[in-house]
Amino acid sequence: MGYSMRYKIPDYLRVDAEKTVESIVDFIRGYVEGSGSSGVVLGLSGGTDSSVLAAISVKALGVNRVTALIMPERESSPSSISDAEEVARILKLKPLRIDITEGVNFVLRSFGDSYESSPKLARGNVKARLRMVMLYYLANKTNSLVLASSDKSEWLLGYFTKWGDGAADLYPLVNLYKTQVRLIGDYLGIPEHIVWKSSSPDLWPGHRASDELGADYDVIDSVLYLYVDEGMRVEEISRITGVEQKLVSSIVSRISMNEHKRRFTPGPPPVKISRL
Numbered sequence: 001m002g003y004s005m006r007y008k009i010p011d012y013l014r015v016d017a018e019k020t021v022e023s024i025v026d027f028i029r030g031y032v033e034g035s036g037s038s039g040v041v042l043g044l045s046g047g048t049d050s051s052v053l054a055a056i057s058v059k060a061l062g063v064n065r066v067t068a069l070i071m072p073e074r075e076s077s078p079s080s081i082s083d084a085e086e087v088a089r090i091l092k093l094k095p096l097r098i099d100i101t102e103g104v105n106f107v108l109r110s111f112g113d114s115y116e117s118s119p120k121l122a123r124g125n126v127k128a129r130l131r132m133v134m135l136y137y138l139a140n141k142t143n144s145l146v147l148a149s150s151d152k153s154e155w156l157l158g159y160f161t162k163w164g165d166g167a168a169d170l171y172p173l174v175n176l177y178k179t180q181v182r183l184i185g186d187y188l189g190i191p192e193h194i195v196w197k198s199s200s201p202d203l204w205p206g207h208r209a210s211d212e213l214g215a216d217y218d219v220i221d222s223v224l225y226l227y228v229d230e231g232m233r234v235e236e237i238s239r240i241t242g243v244e245q246k247l248v249s250s251i252v253s254r255i256s257m258n259e260h261k262r263r264f265t266p267g268p269p270p271v272k273i274s275r276l
Contacts, residue, residue: 012229013180013225015176017184017188024060024172024173028170040145041066041068042066042149043132046070051087054087063092067144070095071098071131071134074115075115083197086194124201132168147170152177158254177221222241
């Protein structure tokens, strides 16, 4: 029995996997063709989202027009790297593996810091942003578009690095909650241990999304769906899901708190100039 069968998913989070994949395939194919690009590049982390994105991209464009980068560094989990390589083998991709430790060290040393002395969060964000630099260099070099693997859960919560994994040309999964991406992964035949493993940005040893967010995505997605898609109040969501009101409030507060991450070109309001 697959983990997806043991994982209780409410009906309102279930999707028609076949139609959803077809829609995203059409979107990627149409956008790439319309832009005159040669293909797409994406970071392959070994996580659920990037694995699903890679599989859909191959469906859309064929293996020769999808370039995957695996970008480990000294604090990366070995299992994440091996999972990324496994997905690449399944999809018949030939990923570029580039260790970014030297690049991270360059940034840290420029400010007199090291892996050991630098603030954990700041160091983690350097990694995410450096990976995006790598993706965009390759995209520019090959006339390709950069794909982001952020899903709707992460996007609403602001659970991504601004100008890091939150930067890209296309966001094919941004309308799917994490749970829905997992279901799509099942449909696409991505190994269960990758699709349903605990979510981790893998920016430092032992990094787990649930530790930072206060809950796993099965809880978070139900709260977000009922709040965003159904417009329910905190008290009502708590009653329906059985999740404590304090946690529900904590989850939904992240939406407004991290709005700045989704607004890429903030500026002051225009000044009205009076004519003399």
